[in-house]
Amino acid sequence: MKIDHYEARFAGVGGQGVILAGKILAYGMVSFEDCRAIETPTYTAQVRGGATKVDVVIDKNHIEYPRTEYLDFFLSLHQKSFNIYFKDIKNDAIVVADPNLTPKIPENIPQKLILVDLIEIAKREMGKTLYSAVMAVGVFAGLTRIIKESNIQKAVLDNAPKGTELDNLKAVKIGIELGKKARKSKEKIIKLSIDDVSIPESGK
Amino acid sequence: MKKSARFYSGAELVAKAAIDAGCRFYGGYPITPSSEIAEFMSVMLPKVGGTYVQMEDEIAAMGTIIGASLAGVKSLTATSGPGFSLKQENIGYAYMAEVPCVICNVMRGGPSTGLPTALAQADIMQAKWGTHGDHPVIALTPAYLEEIYELTIKAFNFSEIYRIPVMLMLDEVIAHLSAAINLPEKESLVIKDRRKPSVPPEKYFPYDTAYGDVPPMANFFEGYRYHVTGLSHDKTGFPTTDPELVQADQERHLRKVNWKKNEIVDYEYYLMKDAEIVIFAYGSTARAARVAVDNARKSGIKVGMMRFRVIWPLPEAEILKLCGRAKAIIVPEMNMGQLSDVIERYAADRTKIIRINHVGGVPIHPTDIHNKIREAL
Amino acid sequence: MAFEYEKYLRMDKIPHLWCPGCGIGIVLKAMLRSVENVGWDKNDISFVSGIGCTSRAPGYIDCNTLHTTHGRALSFATGVKLAKPDKNLVVFSGDGDATAIGGNHFIHACRRNIDMTLVVVNNNVYGMTGGQHSPTTPIGYKTNTTIYGNIDPTFDICLLAKAAGASYVARATVNKGRVLEKYITKGFQNKGFSVIVATANCHTQFGRKNKMSDPISSRKWIESREIPLEKARTMKAAELKDKVITGEFTTDEAETTFWENYNSPVHEYTEAYAKIIEKVQEK
Numbered sequence A: 001m002k003i004d005h006y007e008a009r010f011a012g013v014g015g016q017g018v019i020l021a022g023k024i025l026a027y028g029m030v031s032f033e034d035c036r037a038i039e040t041p042t043y044t045a046q047v048r049g050g051a052t053k054v055d056v057v058i059d060k061n062h063i064e065y066p067r068t069e070y071l072d073f074f075l076s077l078h079q080k081s082f083n084i085y086f087k088d089i090k091n092d093a094i095v096v097a098d099p100n101l102t103p104k105i106p107e108n109i110p111q112k113l114i115l116v117d118l119i120e121i122a123k124r125e126m127g128k129t130l131y132s133a134v135m136a137v138g139v140f141a142g143l144t145r146i147i148k149e150s151n152i153q154k155a156v157l158d159n160a161p162k163g164t165e166l167d168n169l170k171a172v173k174i175g176i177e178l179g180k181k182a183r184k185s186k187e188k189i190i191k192l193s194i195d196d197v198s199i200p201e202s203g204k
Numbered sequence B: 001m002k003k004s005a006r007f008y009s010g011a012e013l014v015a016k017a018a019i020d021a022g023c024r025f026y027g028g029y030p031i032t033p034s035s036e037i038a039e040f041m042s043v044m045l046p047k048v049g050g051t052y053v054q055m056e057d058e059i060a061a062m063g064t065i066i067g068a069s070l071a072g073v074k075s076l077t078a079t080s081g082p083g084f085s086l087k088q089e090n091i092g093y094a095y096m097a098e099v100p101c102v103i104c105n106v107m108r109g110g111p112s113t114g115l116p117t118a119l120a121q122a123d124i125m126q127a128k129w130g131t132h133g134d135h136p137v138i139a140l141t142p143a144y145l146e147e148i149y150e151l152t153i154k155a156f157n158f159s160e161i162y163r164i165p166v167m168l169m170l171d172e173v174i175a176h177l178s179a180a181i182n183l184p185e186k187e188s189l190v191i192k193d194r195r196k197p198s199v200p201p202e203k204y205f206p207y208d209t210a211y212g213d214v215p216p217m218a219n220f221f222e223g224y225r226y227h228v229t230g231l232s233h234d235k236t237g238f239p240t241t242d243p244e245l246v247q248a249d250q251e252r253h254l255r256k257v258n259w260k261k262n263e264i265v266d267y268e269y270y271l272m273k274d275a276e277i278v279i280f281a282y283g284s285t286a287r288a289a290r291v292a293v294d295n296a297r298k299s300g301i302k303v304g305m306m307r308f309r310v311i312w313p314l315p316e317a318e319i320l321k322l323c324g325r326a327k328a329i330i331v332p333e334m335n336m337g338q339l340s341d342v343i344e345r346y347a348a349d350r351t352k353i354i355r356i357n358h359v360g361g362v363p364i365h366p367t368d369i370h371n372k373i374r375e376a377l
Numbered sequence C: 001m002a003f004e005y006e007k008y009l010r011m012d013k014i015p016h017l018w019c020p021g022c023g024i025g026i027v028l029k030a031m032l033r034s035v036e037n038v039g040w041d042k043n044d045i046s047f048v049s050g051i052g053c054t055s056r057a058p059g060y061i062d063c064n065t066l067h068t069t070h071g072r073a074l075s076f077a078t079g080v081k082l083a084k085p086d087k088n089l090v091v092f093s094g095d096g097d098a099t100a101i102g103g104n105h106f107i108h109a110c111r112r113n114i115d116m117t118l119v120v121v122n123n124n125v126y127g128m129t130g131g132q133h134s135p136t137t138p139i140g141y142k143t144n145t146t147i148y149g150n151i152d153p154t155f156d157i158c159l160l161a162k163a164a165g166a167s168y169v170a171r172a173t174v175n176k177g178r179v180l181e182k183y184i185t186k187g188f189q190n191k192g193f194s195v196i197v198a199t200a201n202c203h204t205q206f207g208r209k210n211k212m213s214d215p216i217s218s219r220k221w222i223e224s225r226e227i228p229l230e231k232a233r234t235m236k237a238a239e240l241k242d243k244v245i246t247g248e249f250t251t252d253e254a255e256t257t258f259w260e261n262y263n264s265p266v267h268e269y270t271e272a273y274a275k276i277i278e279k280v281q282e283k
Helices: A018-032 A079-085 A118-126 A129-144 A150-160 A166-184 B010-019 B033-048 B058-070 B081-097 B126-128 B145-162 B172-176 B243-258 B287-299 B316-325 B338-347 B364-376 C024-038 C054-060 C073-082 C095-101 C101-111 C158-163 C176-187 C203-209 C215-226 C257-262 C269-280
Strands: A006-013 A034-044 A051-060 A069-076 A088-099 A110-117 A189-192 B007-009 B027-028 B051-054 B077-078 B101-105 B165-171 B178-180 B227-229 B267-270 B277-282 B303-308 B310-312 B328-333 B352-357 C045-048 C064-067 C088-092 C116-122 C168-173 C195-198 C226-228 C244-248
Touching: A006 A018, A006 A079, A006 C101, A018 A034, A018 A051, A018 A129, A018 B007, A034 A129, A051 A079, A051 A088, A069 A079, A088 A129, A088 B364, A110 A129, A110 A166, A110 C064, A118 A129, A118 A166, A118 B172, A129 A150, A129 A166, A150 A166, A166 B126, A189 C116, B007 B010, B007 C215, B010 B033, B010 B077, B010 B101, B010 B145, B010 B172, B010 C195, B027 B033, B027 B058, B027 C073, B033 B051, B033 B077, B033 B172, B033 C269, B051 B058, B051 B165, B051 C073, B058 B077, B058 B081, B058 B101, B058 C073, B058 C101, B077 B081, B081 B101, B081 B126, B081 B165, B081 C054, B101 B145, B101 B172, B126 B165, B126 B328, B126 B338, B145 B165, B165 B172, B165 C095, B178 C176, B227 C054, B277 B287, B277 B316, B277 B338, B277 B364, B287 B303, B287 B328, B287 B364, B316 B338, B316 C116, B328 B338, B338 B352, C024 C045, C024 C054, C024 C116, C024 C176, C045 C073, C054 C064, C054 C088, C064 C073, C073 C101, C073 C116, C073 C269, C095 C101, C095 C116, C095 C158, C101 C116, C101 C195, C116 C176, C158 C168, C158 C195, C168 C176, C168 C257, C176 C244, C203 C215
Parallel strands: A006 A069, A069 A088, A088 A110, A110 A189, B027 B051, B027 B077, B077 B101, B101 B165, B227 C064, B277 B303, B277 B328, B328 B352, C045 C064, C045 C088, C088 C116, C116 C195, C168 C195, C226 C244
Antiparallel strands: A006 A051, A034 A051, A034 B178, B007 B178, B267 B303, C168 C244
16 A cells, blocks of 8 residues: 555445445455554444445554544445435545435535446346445545555455355456546546446456 | 454454353343354354353343353353343342353443444443442453453453453444454463362362452362352351351452452553643543544643553552642543543542543544643643 | 151251241252152252242252342353253242243243253242232232232243243142152153242231131142142133142143144253254364
8 A cells, every 4th residue: 555544434224235345445455455454334223224334444554543533535325324424534535426326415525526326337237236335345446546456356355255256356347447437537526327337357 | 464364353352362261151142232242152152162042131141151150161241231231130149159250341322222333431330330239340441452352361360360250341442343463372371260179078168268368169060069149148158147247258359359459450551751641541432542642742742641451440549649740631431421530539639630521422533632632731 | 768858958057947837848848859769969950049938948958059139040040051061950939039020031941941940839929028919929819019909910830831832841739749749850850941830838928918827728728729630621711710720731642732732842952052062063
């Protein structure tokens, strides 16, 4: 990792798999990027459909404060979680959201905003919306370069349930490509849809 | 830490440390935010031939671990605020009957159902005074994942050495936190077991003070056939109402911990040498405080921290000394001032006490503490 | 030859604290004879109790004895049993201890069908606390808290135990110590959770308020209410009002109904757990 300290939050509703996204990222940072990372999930009482988030704090050195202070990255897969967890975000941070499930993002937020139809893409390309979370960490990697493309792929593979490795790999690759596309754009608000998906070579 | 790192959550570390400390029984009841500990134990215990049972309620869970410990098996239960309240009667039994066991409380906001999924340090006083009557208390408050492992083992050791229930007080921040950590080599661990009687059954008294304040403990089914009761009892274990015997026994119970305080108290000084402003903190709150101390030091403010790894008993003499010396004292807590009240008594108007009390379910931020440090100047 | 109770008693703790004529002594003796019947070693038995008159019994028995908190005896005993599944656990409880404050533990111990025997001495009243009504005080009777006549409906402890899953359930009165002995012995032999209810007199607290303040009249009252199961089966429901059915509730084929088959115990808990350990360790 090139910078000393980085804070990311993946937010959504229970059942979308965002907690797993945090786990994969923290695992990848520690395992392949030679830095420290902690990961803290937050649940609410409603297991399915309740707002949930996972925070990942990454640092070159020991992490003292065990929570996030100011976020560099915020991703939301649902309006509910956006409303609750969109706070303490740096002005130069990156905000990613699924516009279909997070339709009410204030227009005047200072951060760079990337609207990706993650759920729709997961459904169409993978057949399951559950892959949107793995796709999200791919977007994170392609967009921020905090973790190398190859390393996030390794992290995804290490955390994939047996038999789902190839699908997970495909999902993370789709995410990475989308992230890279957004990274190249100079616009303040970037919209990415199914038409922007470039299918990576399958598996292997 | 190249290659694949092993991530541990705080909850998993409690379970892992318990098993490494020799715990082979877990009796529990599901409650947020401590349920993960039960889940880990249910997976891990059968692998080592131990037993996990989920009971019908918190009270029963506490009963089972006392029973299992009497049968010679080190035992753990985990719970959170309301469950900790429910367990208190049987916790008192464990004090009275001097049965070693460990109760882990992943604290949450209260009173009552309160904030089930949010963080708090709401049970610091309940750990001390939760059950009725006087009793010796040991309560540990880890702040780091490595420390959860270390102090869980210590909790079992204390319980075995002093024959008391020991409180392992986690806050949700570290219980749910995951990170890659290195655990100590198993060979390097110091594991203590209860002292067994050295006399034959006919000469054995379960509460015999001839061997010191902590009587040797025979396990059930080993031929000693003694009686255990929650009633005030004499050295034979049978009920007594003799005022002198009851008084002496109560005093001995308190002495078990009070006289060994030096071996139990556990704290850490951070940049205290020249500190004029002193922060007293414990648990995850101390980590925010440490960041705040670092930040304040950058602007030349002489501030330091005393962090308690063991919250009960407190190192009185050291606190008293600091209260006399400090220009101001800051006590950040995720409750309405349970430790602050105690510190205030020690300070006795000699110095200003600044409280930071968050009970809304969000952590105390380093900036919150930094602001108070500036206020203290 | 007279039975040597001294062999199982802590004679230095006698005399006991129960009132003269109390029924608990009869149950205790039946229990000790049952221990002899099954040949258990004293070192391998743990007698566990909660709070109340009945719960003082373990103190007099020479084995590993555990006098716990009110209502919680079954939970402590469950811990002991799970820690040492090869040992013999007996819990001694009263009607208030077992079915009021300990009601939750009672039904769940039945449900688990954990291998131990619970003996409930049912004297229809809270004796030690001074004669208040319990979940088994019959309707209309007086106690210190139902001086105008009890309106609080009762539990039938045997039916409760059976419905909750206990694999051996029986009831006898203290008027028939030998029958009690037979049932308790069978309970000890049953690999699973056994509940034996001993219908007993508390002339001191319950009798005093209901014009039977001596042991004889209290026992006669018990006798007048007792209906053996075989006879009960021939009677109409209305005739069984205010009666106490005695006998074995779980072993009688005629008692097995569709619902009982549907809801019969699946396994004994410690055996099932031992299989889990075996399965996990095989991997």
